[in-house]
Amino acid sequence: MVVKHLFLHTHSFSFFTACCQGQSRCPVYPTELVFALDMSSDVKPPMFKRIIDTVTFIMTNVTIRGSNCPVGARVAVTSYNKHTNYLIRFSDFQKKEKLLSAIKNISLESSNNGRDIGACMRFVAKNVFKRSFQGATVRRVAVFFSHGRTDDPATISTAVMEYSALGIAAAVISFTSAPAIKRAISTDDSGTFQLIEISGNDFKRQVQPFLMCTLCYDECKVDSLCGKKNSSLNKASLDVGFLLDSSYNINLPEYEEARSFISTVIDGLDVENTGTRVALVSSAPPGLRSDNKGKPHVEFDFLTYRRANIMKRHVQENTHRLRDAPAFGLSLKWMLENIMYKTSDLKKNKVIIMILSGETSVWDKQTLREAAFEAKCKGFALFVLFIGKTYNDTELMELPSTPTENHLLQLGQVHKPNFGYASRFTRAFLNAVKLSINKYPPAELKANCIDNRRKRRRT
Numbered sequence: 001m002v003v004k005h006l007f008l009h010t011h012s013f014s015f016f017t018a019c020c021q022g023q024s025r026c027p028v029y030p031t032e033l034v035f036a037l038d039m040s041s042d043v044k045p046p047m048f049k050r051i052i053d054t055v056t057f058i059m060t061n062v063t064i065r066g067s068n069c070p071v072g073a074r075v076a077v078t079s080y081n082k083h084t085n086y087l088i089r090f091s092d093f094q095k096k097e098k099l100l101s102a103i104k105n106i107s108l109e110s111s112n113n114g115r116d117i118g119a120c121m122r123f124v125a126k127n128v129f130k131r132s133f134q135g136a137t138v139r140r141v142a143v144f145f146s147h148g149r150t151d152d153p154a155t156i157s158t159a160v161m162e163y164s165a166l167g168i169a170a171a172v173i174s175f176t177s178a179p180a181i182k183r184a185i186s187t188d189d190s191g192t193f194q195l196i197e198i199s200g201n202d203f204k205r206q207v208q209p210f211l212m213c214t215l216c217y218d219e220c221k222v223d224s225l226c227g228k229k230n231s232s233l234n235k236a237s238l239d240v241g242f243l244l245d246s247s248y249n250i251n252l253p254e255y256e257e258a259r260s261f262i263s264t265v266i267d268g269l270d271v272e273n274t275g276t277r278v279a280l281v282s283s284a285p286p287g288l289r290s291d292n293k294g295k296p297h298v299e300f301d302f303l304t305y306r307r308a309n310i311m312k313r314h315v316q317e318n319t320h321r322l323r324d325a326p327a328f329g330l331s332l333k334w335m336l337e338n339i340m341y342k343t344s345d346l347k348k349n350k351v352i353i354m355i356l357s358g359e360t361s362v363w364d365k366q367t368l369r370e371a372a373f374e375a376k377c378k379g380f381a382l383f384v385l386f387i388g389k390t391y392n393d394t395e396l397m398e399l400p401s402t403p404t405e406n407h408l409l410q411l412g413q414v415h416k417p418n419f420g421y422a423s424r425f426t427r428a429f430l431n432a433v434k435l436s437i438n439k440y441p442p443a444e445l446k447a448n449c450i451d452n453r454r455k456r457r458r459t
Helices: 002-020 045-060 096-104 117-131 153-166 179-185 208-215 252-269 308-318 328-340 362-377 393-398 419-434 443-458
Strands: 031-038 073-080 084-088 139-146 169-174 193-197 239-245 277-283 297-300 350-356 381-386 408-410
Touching (some): 117 153, 153 179, 169 179, 239 252, 252 419, 277 308, 277 328, 362 393, 381 419
Parallel strands (some): 031 139, 139 169, 169 193, 239 277, 239 350, 350 381, 381 408
């Protein structure tokens, strides 16, 4: 019965949207709208009043969904500091007057907690929007208010990647300068993630870009201010090496999806215009063991192809499951020594994307730990897409670069892997690499890298 209920909601929207069209409204499309109010320790009553006034002004421009006809917005409100709390749920109000009254009556709750806007963003995506309506025409929009520095900037980067992958439009309205937020959202190349820094008292004029380009956005009447993208992303180039699990771990449907994922990522790299280079290695062919001189199967290296369409054709037509024992450690080590290190003009921004469907062989585990550690010490961004249902948690956590939330994506543990989500998340991750959002290696790893180098010299 639950499945039928969700199916009805999803398919009702296209019918009711057509029947309810008429005068111009905001939002133009059925919308699930979430406000997140900053209640951190440094937010005082006068500032909180400004936040409520801004929410109220935005709401005066919004049509509230009040019937079965899905025109307008359903609204939820949360508050946050280090933790996020529900204040108003989507189902609470269908009358605009009552909703506005409830918002105006929200009181600031005193707290000693700092601010973690990234954690709030992730909570909203995973919990609040989880209970939203679905449908091809339904838009999800989140507005986060902030009045100061966040305690954990890294979580903002993760949240931006997740929002890009989920197709959630978001805006941060900050009443102070917000360099950490500005830096994090620069990875968004869709133009739908906004930062509005309010200065002075004329907040109504300053939130207009959010209204025009996000909340009231109409694809048929795009304002000239909307859709501006980060031009620096278009110029940055990468060296990207894919290591594809081709062992008996991965079944045929997973393998075909993994190949499509690689093709989609290659599409987004704009190889011809940026000079980005791509290599692909399959792991592992029959006979690859630690006690012989075998090697993984090289599909192509950085010098083989210069055009994306030829790379994609190779991926789709010339790659095949090799179906032998997994040897990710030996494959990664070989890839580093024979492709990466032998490329004389290796780019500053260099990435290895491992697509895995299980753990490596017992005899290969130590090699995998050492090779992953070496790759990270050498400045590679190590990203892991795991698509299997079972895994070794310790092994999986040791592989990717840090922060782990930016560099590890686990799919397929419960449901069929969502490779569309994976490709969009990976695109945002690669943008973060281009803009040096994270350091490779990070400062906390450098000391370990130096110690390890000294130990190897002694031996």
